[in-house]
Amino acid sequence: MTLLLLLIMIYGLDADEFYYESGNITLANNTRTLEMTISLESGHNITVHDTAKKILCNSTTNSCYIECSFNDFFEDQNFTAPKKFDICAKKNKNNTRVEFSIKNNASLCKEKTISLCTVVDCLPVEIRKLLNEKDQQMKIPKDLRNLLSMKKMCQDVIFNETMVNTYIGVEKKAIHGVINMTVPEQSKTYYHEDLSMTVVKMNLSMTEEYAQIHAPRVLDNDEVAEMWIPLKPFQNQSENKIGVVTYNADEHFKLNLGNKDVISKIIRIEFPGPDTNKLTDRLKIQFRIKTIDKSVSVT
Structure with a gap:
């Protein structure tokens, strides 16, 4: 009862x-x-x-x-x-x-x-139920595409501050699901209309401290970032794959930025393993910024 x-x-x-x-x-x-x-x-x-x-x-x-x-x-x-x-x-x-x-x-x-x-x-109660269903039973890789479609078709609901964190959490689970799929080669890139993701197997036999990775291009944008991922956090882990995501739009992240605007592409790095928030070695990202008369690289 x-x-x-x-x-x-x-x-x-x-x-x-x-x-x-x-x-x-x-x-x-x-x-x-x-x-x-x-x-x-x-x-x-x-x-x-x-x-x-x-x-x-x-x-x-x-x-x-x-x-x-x-x-x-x-x-x-x-x-x-x-x-x-x-x-x-x-x-x-x-x-x-x-x-x-x-x-x-x-x-x-x-x-x-x-x-x-x-x-x-596109009502909050119905979209939340559907997101919870996907969180409980994720169909990979199709549900990543479905989530991106849901974000576009029900923008006013997804981008609301009461819903956006739920959406980001379910999208993260979908991204981890794609990362955990079998990748026979060293890396594989998945292209969608508003995001691209490269899944990379870390080469732990390297003598260098960092692995260099190129962020995937999204749509027709040629300005991609380069990054150096520290290998130390992966040395004692059974999982050695990461996902590097480039977003074409940043709408569902803006609510956490106050009145600030993001003018570059959003880059997201996901590792489906133990918490790696406290890195002893820095994650390095190099991207290009545009000045009035030229473009320069910043790390």
Whole structure:
């Protein structure tokens, strides 16, 4: 009884109450824009516009975030005639979260099936729940891309000071998950639209005290930093991989900087191991700054 009351206090009386209904989705390819229209029997509608630069999602009352698994609707953009599918949808009472799958037959939509797509309204309570779900069960490497999409599609929610630290923590877990993936070569770079990450295996047989690493380029920016990572913290560790991340934008870090602006690319270094905040040897980063008449390097 105590547990039930606690769940009601946290999530509300109808938090776990879902409804099943039929609907359909229509896909149309209109001049470099993939359009998806989701229509449910109850009259709830969701529209998605996928362009080369961004994805826009709108439900009946709010902007929204959408992610799909398995057959990604946004991967095949070569069709010309509209496509229409019958779907089974699972939604909460307020229509702020809808999960749907392709309907394979004429049966009622009450079966527990694996969701093909999840649509969540850009509301703090729904985004926080989704972030907590990803924190508990991370799908690597796809969830890193999903988190970056969520940040762009629900900016006002993610960048709010009550939410941004939660987002940064889950993004950090996703970054660590990518770092922990098997990397057969000495280094591997992952490119996304607004961040790039290089995962490097530290060569502990080196006689030097530092390993030199180039920060990955993001988008078309050629101004990358060089850094020297001290090898001493890795000598007695079973894990010897680090991730060097370059961000194209710094919006979700600004809240911790007061009224200051960051004009360089944000560089983040992650080591999925014991706390290395207290380094005896300095981490060195060399980057370029622009003056009126020339560029110089600063360490």
